[in-house]
Amino acid sequence: xxxxxxxxxxxxxxxxxxxxxxxxxxxxxxxxxxxxxxxxxxxxxxxxxxxxxxxxxxxxxxxxxxxxxxxxxxxxxxxxxxxxxxxxxxxxxxxxxxxxxxxxxxxxxxxxxxxxxxxxxxxxxxxxxxxxxxxxxxxxxxxxxxxxxxxxxxxxxxxxxxxxxxxxxxxxxxxxxxxxxxxxxxxxxxxxxxxxxxxxxxxxxxxxxxxxxxxxxxxxxxxxxxxxxxxxxxxxxxxxxxxxxxxxxxxxxxxxxxxxxxxxxxxxxxxxxxxxxxxxxxxxxxxxxxxxxxxxxxxxxxxxxxxxxxxxxxxxxxxxxxxxxxxxxxxxxxxxxxxxxxxxxxxxxxxxxxxxxxxxxxxxxxxxxxxxxxxxxxxxxxxxxxxxxxxxxxxxxxxxxxxxxxxxx
Ligand SMILES: Cc1cc2nc3c(=O)[nH]c(=O)nc-3n(C[C@H](O)[C@H](O)[C@H](O)COP(=O)(O)O)c2cc1C
Ligand code: SF4
Numbered sequence: 001x002x003x004x005x006x007x008x009x010x011x012x013x014x015x016x017x018x019x020x021x022x023x024x025x026x027x028x029x030x031x032x033x034x035x036x037x038x039x040x041x042x043x044x045x046x047x048x049x050x051x052x053x054x055x056x057x058x059x060x061x062x063x064x065x066x067x068x069x070x071x072x073x074x075x076x077x078x079x080x081x082x083x084x085x086x087x088x089x090x091x092x093x094x095x096x097x098x099x100x101x102x103x104x105x106x107x108x109x110x111x112x113x114x115x116x117x118x119x120x121x122x123x124x125x126x127x128x129x130x131x132x133x134x135x136x137x138x139x140x141x142x143x144x145x146x147x148x149x150x151x152x153x154x155x156x157x158x159x160x161x162x163x164x165x166x167x168x169x170x171x172x173x174x175x176x177x178x179x180x181x182x183x184x185x186x187x188x189x190x191x192x193x194x195x196x197x198x199x200x201x202x203x204x205x206x207x208x209x210x211x212x213x214x215x216x217x218x219x220x221x222x223x224x225x226x227x228x229x230x231x232x233x234x235x236x237x238x239x240x241x242x243x244x245x246x247x248x249x250x251x252x253x254x255x256x257x258x259x260x261x262x263x264x265x266x267x268x269x270x271x272x273x274x275x276x277x278x279x280x281x282x283x284x285x286x287x288x289x290x291x292x293x294x295x296x297x298x299x300x301x302x303x304x305x306x307x308x309x310x311x312x313x314x315x316x317x318x319x320x321x322x323x324x325x326x327x328x329x330x331x332x333x334x335x336x337x338x339x340x341x342x343x344x345x346x347x348x349x350x351x352x353x354x355x356x357x358x359x360x361x362x363x364x365x366x367x368x369x370x371x372x373x374x375x376x377x378x379x380x381x382x383x384x385x386x387x388x389x390x391x392x393x394x395x396x397x398x399x400x401x402x403x404x405x406x407x408x409x
Contacts, residue, residue: 001088007126009134012091018136020210024099025144032103033059036206038214040226045071045162045199046275046303046379048225048292051206054196057186058104061194066106068097069171069190069197072113072120073155073162076275078234078306081242082200086113086120089204090127094150096203098141099210100196101148109148110190112167114155125152159276159330163378164197166332177332178378199304201230222248225291225302233259235308236268252286254307266311270395272319274303276326277383279390280316299390301383316395321349323387331380337372338381344368345388352399362401365392 004011012018024032037052058066070093074082085093097109113121128150131137139147153171155161161170165179168190189195205227209217218226225247231254233240238260245254251271255261262268270280279300288294295302310319324345333339345368351361369385376382392399 001084004089006088006090006123007130009091009130012089016211017091017207018095020207021095021098021136021142023210024102025142025146029059029103029105032099032210035210035214036103039209039217040214040221040224041202041205041209041217042225042292043199044201044205044229044304046076046301048302051198051202054186054198055100055103057184058106058194058196061187063194065108065191065193066104067190067193067195068100068104068106068109068203069164069167069195070097070109070111070200070203071162071164071167071197072111072117072200073167074114074117074200074304075159075162076304076306078272078308079232079275079304080234081230081232081305083117083120084230084242085200085204086117087123090124091131092204092207093124093200094127094131094136096206097150098136098148099206100198100203102141102146104194104196106194106196107147107149109150110153110171111150112153112155112161112171115157121152121154128152158332159326160332160380163332163380165378167197168195178334178380180377201304220246221291222246222289223291223293225293229290229302229305231290231305231307233307233309235272236262236264236311237307237309238263247291248289250287250289251281251307254290255286255309259309262309262311264311264313266313268309269312269314270310270316270319270391272308272310272387273306274301275306276323277301277379277386278303278306279386280319280394281390282394284394299386299393301386316391316398317349317353317400320388320391320399321346321353323384323391324349327380327384335375335377335381337375338377338384341368341372341376341381342384345372345384349388355400358400362392362399 033055041051042048160166161176166176170176185195230244243258327342331338348365
């Protein structure tokens with residue numbers, strides 16, 4: 001990306017494009033799935049579920065029609081790696097979706113792109129037309145006798161439509177309301193047929209895995225987090241931008257070696273990692289190697305790799321309030337802990353800020369967060385407490401809570 005002209009098929013081919021597809025066409029569907037399993041690739045949209053396991057489930061399901069759906073809703077604050085991929089290297093995504101189609105015997109794919117991304121939509125629509133004209137898409141992919149078609153769907157503009165089942169509802173032409181699981185979309189997804197749903201970056205990683213082999217990809221990363229993640233630096237940072245690195249680097253390296261510190265020149269106070277439902281990470285945790293498990297262990301999440309920086313003027317009680325307000329605005333409304341809980345959450349945090357029965361309200365806030373975590377139908381409601389509780393835990397003074405007194409010797 002950045003070297004090739006995004007819509008030049010010649011450039012794409014010259015820089016290794018279609019090699020993964022050509023290898024996949026020579027492999028059995030099982031062998032393609034095995035390659036993705038062996039690579040250790042996990043979903044980059046947030047939940048980090050192993051892509052190969054999802055593909056295997058769809059591959060083993062029997063149905064006359066199966067689908068590949070690419071989630072390009074990219075609603076997380078401070079994230080733009082999907083957009084950059086769609087605008088800067090659209091054939092890479094098309095190739096990844098073609099390989100997914102061969103692996104699970106799906107002949108049709110949809111790409112659900114947020115409507116706020118007009119350039120990405122235009123770029124992908126053109127790329128699909130060019131790929132079709134060149135014989136990569138259509139009834140006879142590269143003369144193999146296998147069919148694969150792609151269609152772009154403009155998203156409806158709601159954060160919750162990025163949740164995979166709400167996205168399916170939206171593609172089918174209904175309101176974006178979350179579906180209960182089971183059934184898993186892998187077995188009954190789009191139009192009730194077996195469906196692979198993956199994020200743009202997950203699918204765009206697949207051509208390289210097939211072209212270079214699973215062990216090449218697996219060699220990057222640490223622990224169970226293999227490969228690379230395009231971290232996206234944003235907010236109050238001097239050099240915002242996308243930094244693609246193997247898992248295992250630290251937040252401090254990202255903030256200072258790549259980001260150059262805060263844009264305001266003031267000390268960095270906190271960093272929200274993983275979008276609006278991600279935790280606020282304090283400086284004491286900036287030296288932790290970034291991988292999915294390490295972040296889960298500290299009550300945080302890497303999510304889609306968004307890094308939003310705040311300097312010392314940030315008021316963490318206001319940011320916690322904003323998390324609840326965001327959930328109240330974006331909730332699909334299907335379940336009570338999220339729909340009602342988020343509105344009550346704003347009110348409770350307001351009372352804490354105003355010092356109105358603060359100690360009782362703090363207990364209530366913990367209780368409310370507990371209910372949202374355990375009682376919500378999807379991650380919108382169950383993860384909203386993450387930014388709230390991390391702000392409360394690491395920055396109690398901003399909530400008017402006195403720091404604990406030092407112990408007498
Ligand atoms: C409220 C909410 C919003 C989401 N938004 C997105 C999104 O914009 N893009 C995305 O890829 N995944 C999003 N997800 C995650 C998807 O539900 C799903 O896990 C993902 O698309 C699966 O692809 P992956 O396994 O490749 O990550 C969201 C989840 C929730 C709960
Ligand atoms: S948690 Fe929120 S967004 Fe998810 S199903 Fe319940 S109401 Fe809808």
